[in-house]
Amino acid sequence: MSKPTLLFVDDEERILRSLTPLFRADYRVLSTTDAHQALNWLREEPVHVVISDQRMPVMLGAELLRQAREIAPAAMRILLTGYSDLEAAIAAVNDGEIYRYLNKPWNTQELKHTVNQAAQIGLHLADAYRHIAAPAVRRPVNVLVIEGDADSPLSLRHIIGEQCDTECTLHWADSLDQAMEMIMHKDIGVVVTDLRVNDQDAGAAVKALKRYRPHVVTVVVTRFQDNHTLIDLINQGQIYRFLPKPVSRGLLSRSMQAALQHHRLLRASPQLAARHTVEAPAETATKRLPTQLASFINRLRGLSHASG
């Protein structure tokens, strides 16, 4: 079997020169400072992983990865950036649908590990993508909205409820406990949640959910904005969309359509869920989990083992 192909894009050629020797032994490495050249390669060559810088003169990394998604959907996408701005991270999720958000300066071992993992998935799925057709059967998808304060007419439950007709069936939970029960007993396909639900942090639950139920697609709608939190949600939770509150109906509606579609795709071709393999959360983070969440995670884990 020929070596998988990596494509590095960075406006600093010294970065490219430095990265190439790391991967040359196991991969065919393409690298360029020119975003257009990168897109051309994606059109013409089989590429398994694209690793792009964010701040580049011609095109931002998130935009490059968005186009990469259209041109070569099978290629795994990673952002490698020295800038930690929130906007970039949001664009990387919503437009780039990235597999990982990595920081410069990078840890060589971690970078290698992540790229190897991505390359394996990319290689494994390259074939699968040739046989994927848009799922035709439109069974209504169970959507779970988790929201503390649901009384306002601007509540997500309300807005999504208006938009759900034949496409989805709406369920909602006022607390994380209730949400966990719902997830255990209903076949939930899309979860829309705030990061704070009645002063409880929903982040760990979101991460656990993706880990044990990879076909569940998560949309996070929140006022809470912190770059590191978001990066963790990408790497450890593979959230599908991140929408800052207050969110416009149009944006929410488009994101919901995309999430429903993506969930159907994952249902129709379960092997694609490998694209969303999550990074294990840091040890210390799991130790501090509240007991009820820990037990939820254990139940999820048990069920996923039983069904798998």
Added chain:
Amino acid sequence: MAVATIASLAITVPPIAPHAIIEDVSEYFLAPENEQLLSLPVVEDGRPVGVVSRYQMMNVFLKRYGRELHGRKPVATLMSRTPLLIAAEQPLEDASRYVTGNMRFPITEDFIIVHDDRYVGVGVVLDLLKAMEQQLAGRSRQLAKAYSELKSSQSQLVQSEKMASLGQMVAGVAHEINTPLGYVHNNIELFVEHQRQQAAALDGYALLLRLIEAGDSSAEVLAQQLERVRQMHAELGDGAETEALLGDTLYGIGQIAELVTSLKNFSRVDRTTTDDVDINECLETTLKIAHNSLKHHVTVIRQYGDIPLVNGMPSKLNQVFLNLITNAAQAIEQQGRLLLRTYAENDYLHVVIEDSGKGIPAAVLPKIFDPFFTTKPVGQGTGLGLAISYRIIQEHGGDIRVASREGVGTRFVIRLPLPRSGAVTLAAAS
């Protein structure tokens, strides 16, 4: 604090009935407890129906036979039937306004305080004035306190604006450092690995040498070792790549060092006093700091003149330059240019900072130096940047002017006074 009402001024004078005899009423006026009163209330069935004043009584008694003619008549014939009534729950301020608006002069009457139209007591105008004065004094104390609080919060704001721009700048520079740090670190790891391979190859050579020197090894053993060494050497490559990576590493470290120097020059926290400042150097330092916001879309044109040093506070002047340069970078939406020009003319050093950005609308232009004025979305600007810049330049004895045209660009001109003495050192132009 609860609002003080007129009830607090009520003197509970026993009222007189409308049928009370005028002569008796005059006795009430003489009673010591009523000495302070100008008038007595006339109340029927708990409701005030009139007021009778000392003034009216005097009119009766001072007339010839007044007492004999009118003394036995009921007070109702003498009293004013339009007393000044004020509800007990009225705040002092409203009551005072009402009293001064309706009281006849000279003041001959007190006002009557009622609750639900029923008599409560009498109020004295002088008391009301005193109470008002107290209230005003309290207010002015509050105002003074609020003013001093405002002043301190203003200086906090100025500080926080400084911290915000400093924070932004530090974040920008820190990120700028991340890129060279990324490849420098990686290259050194690669080099360490390369070094290990090189050492192994050398060991292989050494072994080969020993085998040859010993002379007792079989041809097969020698051939094996030779092959091993050959392979290791081949894997090492020709060294050109390692050399290139080390070159990059040195370059990266140079970049990092330069950024750190700029940061240090820029802040000059160690120097709060004034110093001889090379403005061209300040601009260069600031450009490095702002590089991150300029590099992708702005072409910087430098037209530095041969200018003398000026006396000033470098860190504050840098703050002004950074503010104007980052504003310019933000005003340039696509590609554009930033012109930095310095020259000395008419006892002033001129610094021109001109961008080809979107310009400032004429309606907004007069306000840009006002504190808190900002066109940025809430949370993205304190609206203090230019106000502070303005003040800093003023503190330096200079001025700052702006001209702008929408769609063409904006030009700021800063003038700083040149030192008067003949002993002027010329700064080297960059």
